[in-house]
Amino acid sequence: MQYGLNDAQEMIVATLRAFVEKEIYPHEALVERSGTVPDEIAAEIRRKTIDLGFYACNFPESVGGAGLNHLEFALVERELGRGSMALTHFFGRPQNILMACQGEQVDRYLLPAVRGERMDALAMTEPGAGSDVRGMTCTARREGGDWVANGTKHFISGAEHADFVIVFMATGADETPKGVKKRITAFLVDRGTPGFTIRPGYKSVSHRGYANSILEFDDCRLPDAQVLGEVDGGFEVMNTWLYATRLTVAAMCVGRARRVFDYALDHAATREQFGQKIGKFQGVSFQLADMITEIDAADLLTLAAADRLDQGLPANREIASAKLYASEMLARVTDAAIQLHGGMGLMDDYPLERFWRDARVERIWDGTSEIQRHIISRDLLRALGA
Amino acid sequence: MKVLVPVKRVIDYNVKVRVKADGSGVDLANVKMSMNPFDEIAVEEAIRLKEAGKAEEIVAVSVGVKQAQETLRTALAMGADRAILVVAADDVHTDIEPLAVAKILAKVVEAEQPGLVLCGKQAIDNDMNATGQMLSALLGWSQGTFASELSVDGDHATVTREVDGGLQTIKVKMPAIITVDLRLNEPRYASLPNIMKAKKKPLDEKTAADYGVDVAPRLEIVKTAEPAARAAGIMVGSVDELVQKLKDVGAI
Ligand SMILES: Cc1cc2nc3c(=O)[nH]c(=O)nc-3n(C[C@H](O)[C@H](O)[C@H](O)COP(=O)(O)OP(=O)(O)OC[C@H]3O[C@@H](n4cnc5c(N)ncnc54)[C@H](O)[C@@H]3O)c2cc1C
Numbered sequence: 001m002q003y004g005l006n007d008a009q010e011m012i013v014a015t016l017r018a019f020v021e022k023e024i025y026p027h028e029a030l031v032e033r034s035g036t037v038p039d040e041i042a043a044e045i046r047r048k049t050i051d052l053g054f055y056a057c058n059f060p061e062s063v064g065g066a067g068l069n070h071l072e073f074a075l076v077e078r079e080l081g082r083g084s085m086a087l088t089h090f091f092g093r094p095q096n097i098l099m100a101c102q103g104e105q106v107d108r109y110l111l112p113a114v115r116g117e118r119m120d121a122l123a124m125t126e127p128g129a130g131s132d133v134r135g136m137t138c139t140a141r142r143e144g145g146d147w148v149a150n151g152t153k154h155f156i157s158g159a160e161h162a163d164f165v166i167v168f169m170a171t172g173a174d175e176t177p178k179g180v181k182k183r184i185t186a187f188l189v190d191r192g193t194p195g196f197t198i199r200p201g202y203k204s205v206s207h208r209g210y211a212n213s214i215l216e217f218d219d220c221r222l223p224d225a226q227v228l229g230e231v232d233g234g235f236e237v238m239n240t241w242l243y244a245t246r247l248t249v250a251a252m253c254v255g256r257a258r259r260v261f262d263y264a265l266d267h268a269a270t271r272e273q274f275g276q277k278i279g280k281f282q283g284v285s286f287q288l289a290d291m292i293t294e295i296d297a298a299d300l301l302t303l304a305a306a307d308r309l310d311q312g313l314p315a316n317r318e319i320a321s322a323k324l325y326a327s328e329m330l331a332r333v334t335d336a337a338i339q340l341h342g343g344m345g346l347m348d349d350y351p352l353e354r355f356w357r358d359a360r361v362e363r364i365w366d367g368t369s370e371i372q373r374h375i376i377s378r379d380l381l382r383a384l385g386a
Numbered sequence: 387m388k389v390l391v392p393v394k395r396v397i398d399y400n401v402k403v404r405v406k407a408d409g410s411g412v413d414l415a416n417v418k419m420s421m422n423p424f425d426e427i428a429v430e431e432a433i434r435l436k437e438a439g440k441a442e443e444i445v446a447v448s449v450g451v452k453q454a455q456e457t458l459r460t461a462l463a464m465g466a467d468r469a470i471l472v473v474a475a476d477d478v479h480t481d482i483e484p485l486a487v488a489k490i491l492a493k494v495v496e497a498e499q500p501g502l503v504l505c506g507k508q509a510i511d512n513d514m515n516a517t518g519q520m521l522s523a524l525l526g527w528s529q530g531t532f533a534s535e536l537s538v539d540g541d542h543a544t545v546t547r548e549v550d551g552g553l554q555t556i557k558v559k560m561p562a563i564i565t566v567d568l569r570l571n572e573p574r575y576a577s578l579p580n581i582m583k584a585k586k587k588p589l590d591e592k593t594a595a596d597y598g599v600d601v602a603p604r605l606e607i608v609k610t611a612e613p614a615a616r617a618a619g620i621m622v623g624s625v626d627e628l629v630q631k632l633k634d635v636g637a638i
């Protein structure tokens with residue numbers, strides 16, 4: 001890995017830092033208060049992102065994206081992580097699993113998503129199947145040359161604004177020596193398809209305005225043209241394209257932690273108690289030292305994992321370590337920042353209580369901390385036959 | 387028409403400035419540096435002239451330390467076509483005085499033959515507000531300072547100037563030096579395609595010696611001091627109390 005960013009990468013960071021400060025921060029208080037993003041603000045963020053050539057920057061140039069590599073995309077996510085997720089959602093980065101589109105799917109889903117004309121969401125999780133994705137009970141069965149889908153997905157982010165959803169369904173099962181193993185297929189499902197309902201999900205403590213939805217399938221007919229990838233090939237598309245998504249969580253955590261740290265540092269340098277700046281007390285200053293050390297470590301883990309992806313090296317364990325460490329780091333940093341602010345840290349006059357609440361989900365979605373530890377340890381032990 | 391835009395690398399406007407312990411200046415070690423905001427407005431205006439078909443080429447030039455390269459890359463990413471870096475100092479704490487900068491710019495103008503020079507009205511680090519005016523004097527070109535509106539029409543330009551308490555509109559003969567004020571425009575962000583293109587755009591590197599200009603300082607900084615800390619405020623309970631307090635301190 002080469003240390004240090006090149007001029008273009010530095011400029012991506014500087015541009016997005018300015019963009020997030022000027023185009024996202026000013027709307028955050030409103031989103032926190034109202035719990036939604038007004039349509040005109042969403043449209044404005046989307047338009048500005050398209051004008052800047054950053055929309056779908058994670059897609060290759062051949063389909064109209066900007067062709068950023070993994071490291072550069074991690075820098076983008078890191079800077080966006082500073083701002084409210086409800087708002088940065090419209091700084092569109094469609095799921096790169098759409099690269100699996102074939103034939104006419106390219107014109108119906110991939111290209112409009114890259115152009116910012118249609119928004120996507122991705123649905124795996126069900127009330128009865130979270131970490132255990134393969135345990136899903138949403139099924140699509142063959143009937144008269146079509147697929148007929150039934151079941152419920154929940155916790156689906158972005159579905160509220162989505163024009164279509166990439167949905168994983170069980171399409172069969174095989175007897176194996178380890179028991180029954182479900183076959184999974186990915187489907188592209190348009191909003192408005194008969195038998196498909198998107199309804200409001202739960203109210204979450206994290207990321208107000210970034211809603212989750214419940215999807216219901218009631219004899220929803222899907223022709224073969226809606227299959228993304230191969231029939232029964234859901235795990236293959238998942239593994240090929242969703243492999244790196246966890247890294248975006250790590251990158252966002254790093255960006256947000258740096259924003260939080262700036263508040264903590266500033267407060268330690270200005271707040272006086274007992275006749276001096278509280279930063280002069282070692283109890284406070286050592287806390288700051290630990291915070292920045294952890295932030296830098298998480299940053300490097302994230303960029304190093306991205307760099308491995310760019311080099312075509314296996315990175316499953318490294319991505320899991322980055323996601324695990326960065327999300328747990330953010331929890332510690334947001335907690336410490338509140339502590340450093342004393343009572344005011346808890347008040348919504350400051351955004352610290354929000355950062356602290358928002359941090360909580362990062363250890364859960366895109367694979368819980370436990371699942372990341374599972375991935376890391378399996379990777380090490382399997383090599384030894386254990 | 388070719389437009390020349392001088393850009394200066396200065397301490398970022400968001401950074402809390404710290405005076406060095408010996409009072410010799412401001413601490414710039416490990417401090418975020420950016421393009422002078424007024425120069426950003428000048429770059430933006432040049433790009434708008436080009437988009438309107440009134441300019442063909444935009445050349446950004448910076449006089450200072452080698453690191454000013456980053457500032458020029460920013461100008462290129464915004465939309466300048468090429469850049470010239472004139473290295474005139476090694477130490478990031480060395481500030482090249484306006485007269486030396488103007489003399490170097492005059493030489494660059496001689497070589498480049500632009501039809502218009504767009505400068506920021508002043509740099510936010512030392513607030514000299516002199517380089518554009520000095521350049522105008524050295525070249526014998528017309529000048530329009532503190533521009534909040536600009537339109538270029540063939541052999542002349544119309545400039546709306548922000549003067550104390552109002553606006554003044556003047557007509558200047560081209561070629562001209564225009565120094566720009568805050569309200570002229572709102573600079574764009576560098577777009578991702580332009581960021582990627584910027585590294586391929588030419589950036590020539592020169593030195594002050596190449597132009598035969600002596601950049602030795604003429605001014606001596608005697609002392610740099612922080613502004614007086616603002617005294618803590620007080621809470622008042624009523625309008626009457628507020629009026630009384632203001633009377634007490636002789637404010638009304
Ligand atoms: C706000 C929000 C948005 C989301 N957005 C989406 C989305 O857009 N699309 C989508 O598909 N999903 C989404 N999810 C779902 C998310 O990925 C799941 O919440 C996550 O995978 C965990 O599943 P679960 O919540 O069902 O917890 P469970 O899987 O029930 O886990 C409960 C606990 O058991 C632990 N556990 C489970 N298995 C093991 C094991 N093998 N070893 C040790 N411990 C284990 C877990 O770590 C956890 O602590 C979202 C979730 C949230 C909260």
Ligand SMILES: Cc1cc2nc3c(=O)[nH]c(=O)nc-3n(C[C@H](O)[C@H](O)[C@H](O)COP(=O)(O)OP(=O)(O)OC[C@H]3O[C@@H](n4cnc5c(N)ncnc54)[C@H](O)[C@@H]3O)c2cc1C
Pocket residue numbers: 271273274278281282283284339340341342343344346
């Ligand atoms: C919800 C709420 C209700 C409250 N109710 C009351 C009430 O009814 N009556 C009342 O009088 N007060 C009340 N308080 C005030 C509460 O007691 C103070 O918030 C608390 O004492 C901390 O003071 P502070 O918030 O000003 O933080 P600060 O004193 O400014 O502390 C900031 C940070 O500096 C650290 N620090 C300060 N000094 C040192 C040191 N010497 N060494 C190391 N670290 C140090 C602190 O530990 C903290 O991390 C309430 C506070 C809250 C949040």
